[in-house]
Amino acid sequence: MTIKNLDREKVIENKEEQIKALQAAFESADPKEVAEKIITHFENNALHFQDMMNTTIREANRAKEQQWDDAVLAQRGVRALTTKEKEFYNKAIEVKSFDGVSELVPPTVYERVFEDLAVDHPLLSKINFQRVGASTMWVVRKEGATTAFWGDVCENIKEMVDHGFRTFDQGMYKLSGFLVVCKAMFEIGPEWLDRYVRAFLTEIVAAELESVVVIGDGNKKPIGMIRDLDGAVQNGVYPEKDAIVLNDLSPKTIGREILAPTTVVDKDESGHPKRFRRYKGVTFILNPYDYAYHFFGQTTKQRDDGVWMFNNFPVPELEIVQSTSVPLGKMIVGHPKDYFMGVASEAKLESTDVLRMIEDQRLYLVRQLANGRPLDNDSFRVFDISKIGEDEETP
Structure with a gap:
């Protein structure tokens, strides 16, 4: 089964209503702007997303017909699922939608998305990614810092804390993206559906995440490598370093x-x-x-x-x-x-009745908490x- 060709079709139906629906789901400084970006991104890349779904469906059918073994499946990016992951995808397949099952999304699904990001994007593979909880206090060890001292015991401990580690009182920000799925995708089995979900989220998140790691201004987003941590912050924006x-x-x-x-x-x-x-x-x-x-x-x-x-x-x-x-x-x-990037252990997958694209396609809103910054200036x-x-x- 393939998705109907989009040529001569109006890609976005009720665009303003969909922007309003996404806008209501955000809690950022300018939710309308983010909502418009997501809808426009879908509008500009609809044919590409359709091709991703069609390709996944074709490969899943070939795998079934030719009885691919585990080694071949692994080469194609299809991985063995955990019990929780199987439960989640099978439930979604049963109702042919992610509606009502988003609360079951195992953290490992999103963990693998960030692992895939690290593999496919050289810069992201080299920064210090860490899974973190809801706590906003981050403690990281300074590279090259002295970790042993002479003197009284209490002085040793204090100096080790002062000079061996760095503490950040760091809040978390929402990294918002979207996932496009058609009904046909729920007929290819949990392993292939998982591969598609991870591939799509990886592609959507990659460009934005790499961008903030490099140039993020710190205003409700991570602080990038080019920013001056000691500079004058105006309206939440850190200035760029002098080159x-x-x-x-x-x-x-x-x-x-x-x-x-x-x-x-x-x-x-x-x-x-x-x-x-x-x-x-x-x-x-x-x-x-x-x-x-x-x-x-x-x-x-x-x-x-x-x-x-x-x-x-x-x-x-x-x-x-x-x-x-x-x-x-x-x-x-x-x-x-x-560069330290903290990613929350949980993420949300949401949808509304308004977020329907052409025909049988639906857009799901994905929200992941994350934040990052250089260890020091x-x-x-x-x-x-x-x-x-x-x-x-x-x-």
Whole structure:
């Protein structure tokens, strides 16, 4: 079974009513704006979503006809379900809807969504994802911090707490997305329905989550890597860090401007380095366009035997991560693990009678609590790389 072709069909019926229905479900600063974004996103990508459903249905039918074994199913992203997950999907299949069964959604479904995010999106795979409860107090250990001291017992404990760990009084914000499902999807079995749900949620959440990790302004959303934690916060918005101009990729410039700061754990009141850690490599996070335009020519050399060598950076233990969320002309440098993202153990799957798309399709609202921020203001540095390679002739 496939979904009816959408050509010449009006994709969104009663658009204003659906925006109002979504708006009522939100509790953010501007729920109407979020609702409009979700409906517009569906409207612009309806054919893509239809193709996702049709592809899943075709593969599920092939698997049944050809009796694929567990190894083949695993390669196709179909995983073994827990008892709770089977109970949830079988109940949804029984009523051919997620209505009335959303309270049964096992936390493991959403946990696997974030695991899939980490696998398919390089930057998200490297940050410090943690499952957290409803508590808003986060305690994380500082990398490179001293964890043993000489002195009286009580002083030891106090200093270890003061210098070995960092505490955040961090609230949680709603990460809202949506899930489109047609009736035919409830006929393919729980394992395939699970694969589709995870794939859809992963795709919907990925771009927004990576965006806030990089540039989130902190206003009812996580604080991104490029934000200045010590800057003046206006209306909940953290300012961007001043970008340090990087004129070249010479070893001297890289050593002083990029590598040396990564070894500093703490500074004195004058801003001079006070405590250090061993250099353990560094990560460059930049836009794919900037990588090609500014970096590729600088780091590509031809050997005497004619073979071209790529990514010859004068940087030990360098890792390059490309992200379309990084603003053009800028590069973020640091250790992605120094970005902490807390994700709540529970999420909600909701719908209303209004949230129906064309024919037999329904849109379900997904809400996940999450928040994140760099461990401290020195975790990431921002560089202006717009001048690199501009004054050199192309060989």
